[in-house]
Amino acid sequence: MAGEMRPCQIHQPSPARGRVLKRFTPDVSAALPGPDWMCTRRAAAVAGLGDVAHPDVGEEVWRYSRIDELDLERYLPSSQRPVANTGVDGFIADGAAATVVLCDGWIQSVYISEAATEADVLIGTVADLVSGPALLGAVLEAPVDLFGHLNRAFCPEPLAVVVPDGVRLDGPVVVVSHVATEGVAAFPRLVVHCGVDAEVAVVEVQTSDDVGALVAPVLEATVGRAGRLCHAVLQELGQRVWQMAHQEVHVGQDASGELFHAGLGGDYARTRTDSRLLGRGAECRITAAYFGDGAQALDYRTFLDHAAPDTVSELLFKGAVDDASRSVYTGLIRVRPEAVRTRANQTNRNIKLSPDAWAESVPNLEIETDDVMCSHASTISPVDADQRFYLESRGVPTIVAERLLLEGFFSEVVAAAPVPSVGDRLQRGLIEKLNRHSTVGAKGAV
């Protein structure tokens, strides 16, 4: 794994490692708002950029990716608050404890319900928080890759969601992260802290206008002792957007981190998730559905680090690839010597809907202790011929049979959505894609 990069604060010039980025300059970074401490950190990150290795498909963590197609010079970091009228989808925001809209990484609006305000839940820019310096980067000492560095250098307004100890929020905190500007490189950052015995669900809706853009969001999340954090992503980016996302989640003693992902949009959309189970009895569940069509590439990397005894992880990634789309799932479960009695399951199932589609699945285990129960499974296959025949034999046309089978295939992921409206929205997105598949299939059959 390529997780061990040096922090940007250490200056050891080695020009061979990085390439000079002409548009990601100190001037652009310096124009971004924030208190001194934040500007200083950004400046250090920009100064360190020259030392950062650019991703290469030769590295395991970038293998099978389309990183060699990315030309960073086509994008310009967002240096001023965009003028855009980004709406909030009522379907998701109904009953929300808070709703925040980000545009190109800038905080555009913040709504906090009375209940959340009364419970002293802090939602807003990290810049305004007394605890800001400690909060930002607390779980992410060093960025995992170039895009993490760029986020550190060019994130205009990191958003904090801090749920105090013992507080349980009923409705979700909804964060709409929108990309609106043609040619922009956007760097949204979300910092979530779920306190001791606290409970919160955060729903991130990632959308865009029909623009060519790069977005590299970072999520940093901590779950305190016996806390319960759900974090769901609905990735519905436009067809010309490249996404390079990183999520870092630290789960404390007896706490649980539940991550959910619906990957539908983007041209190339990648999410790397690092989850560390740091306290005894910590649990992490990651459930994801993705559906690629056209020439999309959806790319998922998970690193599950069991660093304490009696920890549990459960990963389920289910995907479909149609047309000439591609998907990648690579996952590593690491069980450290102290993590005795770990239970870890990692499952990735893929359905190939077209001969030109392509799916890659590489689950790995790295176990450094005995007394663990770990499993991994991965499959890549077309729609099951026997199942399809069975449905057809009841009078259901082939394309409808395939649609039923795919809905069935994804149903356990839909059911696992932490917020019902997220499951509904995923279901709706899947059905749109399935209808497109059916239409194309029907045309092809004529």
Next chain:
Amino acid sequence: MSVERVLRIESLRACAADTEILRGIDLEVRPGEVHAVMGPNGSGKSTLSHVLMGRPGYEVTGGSVTLDGVDLLGLTPWERAQAGLFLCLQHPIEVPGVSLEALLTEAARAGGRDPDAVREALATEAGSLGIDERLLDRPLNVDLSGGEKKRNEALQLGVLGARYAVLDEIDSGLDVDALATVSRRIQEATDEDGLGVLAITHFARLLEVLEPDRIHVLSRGTIRVTGGHELAEQLEAEGYAGVLGDAATEESETRVGLPHAAGFGEDPFA
């Protein structure tokens, strides 16, 4: 001009994995009739049922099949079902994530029938077959016992309102009570709705409850003997070897490499 109501199989020949399994089958099933096709392992019974429904993996090399005048072999499996054919599978397939209601609703929609009527039809059929309504919301056949799966097949037969049903070893995996219930439902459909039945079975016990009009003994891909109930008694007494002579001992050659031939019960006649 009225169309003659009959499921007519003429000189049907078919291969699986380049081996000829069906070597000229002739059969006619009319509305309300029950025909039993019996035969030893490897005689081609299951192949016949799969070829009639158009399961992938079989190649028809000759002959014809018409359903009330419609050329079945020119249709896809789902079109055959919409034309009025139902195949009750020996091993109903488990389909995680797909409910019975979703399946039958789509089938109704594709056939131009009222999809909203499916739920009620399901409840009625479930009642007459003694199926717990809670089972209806389970994914298709998942975690069902052998008996429950067969009741479930009979349930679908009833809701879809097929005109001809091919029952492939419907008695396998059924306990006596379930067999009686399923058979009673099928008898009812033949008597009241004029369902034509082709019951494919290894065992004579099905014939005791289903009371076929005609019994056909299949061997080496052709129908060798046809008769009435007396044939069932002869089979019971003498086994396939007695009825077919030495032909029954030559079946093993055709048993190799059949895609769907696995899973027969023990042969009591061996």
